[in-house]
Amino acid sequence: MNPQVTSPEQKLQALGIKLSDVRPSAGNYISHRIVGNLIFTSGQGVDNYHGKLGKDLTLEDGYQASRQSMINLLSVLKAELRELDKVKKIVKILGFVNSTEDFTGQPKVMNGASDLLVEVFGERGKHARSAVGMAQLPNNTAVEIEMIVEIEE
DSSP states (O other): OOTTOOSHHHHHHHTTOOOOOOOOOSSSOOSEEEETTEEEEOOBOOSSOBSOBTTTBOHHHHHHHHHHHHHHHHHHHHHHHSSGGGEEEEEEEEEEEEBOTTOOOHHHHHHHHHHHHHHHHGGGGOOEEEEEEESOOGGGBSEEEEEEEEEOO
């Protein structure tokens, strides 16, 4: 990546990633909650990857799905903060992977989200993480991720 590219927004642009509008809630909840200097997000799935890892989707599909889910989460942060430079650090992500009973590649699937965070935020993007397999996710989405982010006060 070009050393002139410094802000998270510039890094996203260099990667060819455009953030979108925040997806509307599917129920009686909000996309995020700020408590002190932490943002807790609701889970974000994906619209273009459906089915189970280990049956309908490949590991690469899962990697791309988790990357897209993280793009959706970055859209939530951008809408709230206006500038992603206000992110002090990514604290933790929790990834739910719609997978078959015998699929064990959930951590590899979640690398799509983790890799993107480090590409965009550098050291600030390194985080704690959990990756778990689920029997089913809403709308048969492949991946859903939630996160906790520390922000500048």
